[in-house]
Amino acid sequence: MTVLHMNKGAGETSYAKNSTLQSKIISVAKPFVEEAILGVLCSDIPESLGIADLGCSSGPNALSVISEAIDIVHAKCVRMSRLSPEIRVYLNDLPSNDFNNIFLSLPEFHKKLKVDKGAGFRPCFVSGVPGSFYGRLFPSKSLHFVHSSSSLHWLSQVPSGLNSEGGPPLNKGKLYISKTSPECVARAYADQFKRDFSRFLGSRSAEMVTAGRMVLTLMGRISNDPSSESAFLWELLSLALLAMASEGLVEETKVDSFDAPYYAPSAEELKCEITNEGSFAIDYLETFEASWDYFGCGEEYVQFSGVRVAKMVRAVVESMLESHFGGGILVVMDELFRRYAEMVDDYLSKNRAKNILAVVSLIRKDAPRSL
Ligand SMILES: C[S@@+](CC[C@H](N)C(=O)[O-])C[C@H]1O[C@@H](n2cnc3c(N)ncnc32)[C@H](O)[C@@H]1O
Numbered sequence: 001m002t003v004l005h006m007n008k009g010a011g012e013t014s015y016a017k018n019s020t021l022q023s024k025i026i027s028v029a030k031p032f033v034e035e036a037i038l039g040v041l042c043s044d045i046p047e048s049l050g051i052a053d054l055g056c057s058s059g060p061n062a063l064s065v066i067s068e069a070i071d072i073v074h075a076k077c078v079r080m081s082r083l084s085p086e087i088r089v090y091l092n093d094l095p096s097n098d099f100n101n102i103f104l105s106l107p108e109f110h111k112k113l114k115v116d117k118g119a120g121f122r123p124c125f126v127s128g129v130p131g132s133f134y135g136r137l138f139p140s141k142s143l144h145f146v147h148s149s150s151s152l153h154w155l156s157q158v159p160s161g162l163n164s165e166g167g168p169p170l171n172k173g174k175l176y177i178s179k180t181s182p183e184c185v186a187r188a189y190a191d192q193f194k195r196d197f198s199r200f201l202g203s204r205s206a207e208m209v210t211a212g213r214m215v216l217t218l219m220g221r222i223s224n225d226p227s228s229e230s231a232f233l234w235e236l237l238s239l240a241l242l243a244m245a246s247e248g249l250v251e252e253t254k255v256d257s258f259d260a261p262y263y264a265p266s267a268e269e270l271k272c273e274i275t276n277e278g279s280f281a282i283d284y285l286e287t288f289e290a291s292w293d294y295f296g297c298g299e300e301y302v303q304f305s306g307v308r309v310a311k312m313v314r315a316v317v318e319s320m321l322e323s324h325f326g327g328g329i330l331v332v333m334d335e336l337f338r339r340y341a342e343m344v345d346d347y348l349s350k351n352r353a354k355n356i357l358a359v360v361s362l363i364r365k366d367a368p369r370s371l
Contacts (some may be wrong), residue, residue: 004261008058008098015059015070015098015315022150023061024290025357029149029217032284032361033065036213037072039283039363040144043211045082050143052207054133055151058101062091063109065147070124074117084117087124092137095130096319100179103128109125119294122233132156138207146204146214153219155261158195159188162259169192171240172256174285176234177226186226193263195300197273205364207281212364214280219264220287220358229354234260236347242329249332254325260317262284270360280362295352306345 007014040049051069056062067091077084091102106126113124131137133148133157162185171178171185205216210314223229238255245252258365267287274280314337321329321336349352 003285004094005096005319006100007318010100013311013314013318014170015057021312021355022057026065026149028062028290028357029215029359030068032359033068034072034146034213036215036283036361037069037145038076039210041073041076045077045080045145046085049145050087050088050090050138051083051145052092052129052138053336054092054137054146054148054156056091056093056097056102057151058098062102063105066091066126069145069147070113070117079366081210082243084122086122088142089124089126089195090129090138090143091126092129092131092133094132097130099130108348113246129176131243133203134196136203136206140206143204143208144212146212146365147216148214149217149327151201151218152197152216153262153264155189155263156199157192158259158261159192163186163257169256169259171259173236173238175238175241175255175258176231176260176262178231178235178238179227181227189226189263190265190269193265193269194273196267198277201274201277201279205277208364210364210366213283214360214362214364216358216362218360219262220270220356221264221266221313222287222289222354222356224266225302226233229356230264232330232347232351232353233309233344234262235319236343237313237340240343241338244332244336249335251327253263258321258324260320264356265358267358270358274360274362279367281365282360283363284359287356290355290357304342306343306348309344309348310341313337313340333341 051066053062053065070087070089073087074084092098093099109126110124129137133151170188171181173182174185177186177189218232221229226236241250241255241258242252244250245255262314267285271282271285274282274285314333318333321333
């Protein structure tokens with residue numbers, strides 16, 4: 001959690017410039033966001049409405065869900081001839097996130113709100129909340145709607161036990177669960193996800209009002225096999241790093257000891273943790289396949305080539321690679337992702353790559369009264 005951050009700024013390799021896939025995922029979840037917000041407002045419109053986006057990152061996606069949420073609230077209030085509530089917007093990410101990039105776009109955001117919504121629109125207060133969503137971030141019962149997109153597949157840490165001191169790394173030569181990984185590796189990943197997701201739910205449960213709603217999208221899995229579907233992205237990165245290690249460009253022992261803090265859960269795993277934690281009713285929970293080949297960006301459709309996939313993956317994992325391999329890897333970073341792009345192209349030409357999304361919509365249950 002001290003290392004992970006998406007590539008900062010707005011340059012060529014930044015997350016801001018390479019997050020089309022994540023923006024598409026946000027649009028897939030749009031109908032669920034709308035339904036959830038209308039659900040929050042169905043019985044009453046609160047004076048002050050708390051909305052949080054967890055794992056907001058930086059760039060255009062950071063404020064897009066928030067703008068959409070505000071539009072939905074405003075339209076509902078207009079339909080009811082009511083004054084809109086004061087909206088408290090909390091943008092959360094890890095402390096090393098490029099919050100400045102978001103803050104710099106806020107004056108434009110507020111200006112646009114004023115113009116679009118007119119004089120009847122009450123103030124909207126936006127704050128940045130640095131910290132991990134695997135713990136408490138907000139005061140009790142302060143949130144009405146929580147959103148998180150493309151973030152909850154990041155674990156709070158690499159599963160413990162994969163790299164025991166003195167012993168050989170259990171997942172040698174691999175960055176994630178692979179076809180050749182011992183079974184205990186997949187188990188360690190699944191256990192870490194369970195612990196993390198349960199802590200996430202517990203924290204939100206304390207922070208949300210009764211009947212508050214939460215919409216989560218993350219990378220998921222349909223297959224029972226965790227080394228299938230989108231795991232090919234990690235598999236190819238392992239192969240690219242190993243090829244470079246064989247040429248002395250990166251240290252092989254570092255490749256062996258690198259494990260990604262990532263897990264794509266199945267619908268069953270998500271459902272099981274939600275049920276065990278007990279604070280939320282499931283309104284919708286599904287994993288489904290979204291296309292890798294073409295990703296719509298507004299009116300424009302762009303082919304998902306190896307280069308595009310490599311840019312997207314680089315914007316996300318570069319900080320972790322630098323921290324694990326040391327600053328020396330920066331010299332070969334371009335070369336690594338050039339090779340990776342070629343491998344992805346080759347893979348996409350021979351396989352139908354699967355991109356599995358999990359969409360979860362939850363309702364905070366009434367807390368049991370203590371006697
Ligand atoms: C791929 S980005 C998604 C950003 C944005 N929601 C979007 O859809 O474009 C994932 C974000 O989750 C953040 N993240 C990962 N683990 C986190 C944690 N434990 N607490 C808060 N944010 C976290 C990362 O720093 C990163 O900015």
